[in-house]
């Protein structure tokens with residue numbers, strides 16, 4: 001690829017493609033946004049990078065000040081890192097060390113809490129910690145012997161919530177933290193689950209003092225129709241992980257925000273209580289500036305109506321999909337639509353995904369299904385016409401599959 005503008009990508013032969021998955025869910029404002037580019041350029045002339053220990057800088061401070069009031073909860077501190085996996089890695093380390101730190105100060109006389117609760121079908125990243133708390137799959141198989149084992153539970157729903165609450169009552173005091181992708185599990189298969197049941201589970205976790213970690217790396221910044229998926233929930237997380245749309249998909253950055261309660265467990269003259277974690281590019285000023293510019297765009301007038309329009313188009317498309325028995329389980333959350341095509345076995349290694357990607361490219365559309373789970377997750381600037389082109393391609397693909405079956 002040699003160029004990008006809004007929802008379009010150009011390859012080196014001059015062909016264009018509609019980026020219908022926002023380049024792995026990051027480019028929320030599309031490509032080549034001149035406003036973000038200008039802000040990055042100006043910051044690059046001022047201060048492109050500086051070590052972020054002992055020093056601070058304006059873009060990092062302003063980003064904290066602007067981001068904190070927007071987050072779904074009472075977060076008061078931000079830890080910067082490089083990407084979604086590291087945002088999660090930091091969150092787990094915070095939660096684990098939180099329990100060590102509070103035990104040694106005697107603030108909390110609970111038993112040692114070593115277990116981590118995670119959801120089946122989850123995906124939290126590709127580093128060892130984030131792989132450990134992700135569903136075991138082809139992504140993790142080669143590393144299985146090196147992963148630690150969390151307690152995996154099914155995503156909560158009206159049927160299983162009673163059982164899950166019981167489990168927390170029985171084992172809650174051993175559990176350090178619960179990590180979840182709120183409402184939409186992305187790489188695990190675009191699984192949508194119920195806000196009401198998640199609220200009940202979070203409530204039960206909080207009753208047991210379990211730290212709740214919302215992984216909003218994918219769901220953050222408007223993706224689910226609200227600014228954060230947590231905005232659909234009554235219960236608040238103690239820690240939240242952000243990345244992807246954070247910088248409008250322009251530069252790599254991760255954020256792990258925590259409440260004052262979590263922060264307080266580390267605030268000490270005893271240096272052993274320090275969260276020893278840092279990356280060379282922590283709080284890179286260019287990335288912070290890009291994030292501020294992205295927030296400007298998200299908060300400008302018309303932004304919400306763009307998200308709504310995408311959602312309405314998805315809803316109309318879902319209606320059309322009903323006529324194809326080969327299409328199963330159509331779900332929509334905000335700007336995301338997903339469904340399964342019944343070709344072969346469900347799962348990531350189903351070759352239908354690769355086939356669909358190839359056919360889509362031939363029609364000027366970029367899609368990248370998870371096996372036979374097809375989804376659209378477009379940049380918010382995508383036009384109605386471009387959306388229609390994506391839908392038209394999908395209808396042709398599905399009809400082609402019905403004929404050739």
Ligand SMILES: Cc1ncc(COP(=O)(O)O)c(C=O)c1O
Nearest residue numbers: 083084085123124125186217218
């Ligand atoms: C929910 C979630 N968490 C974490 C990650 C990992 O982010 P990154 O690819 O930036 O390391 C992803 C990536 O897809 C994700 O969807």
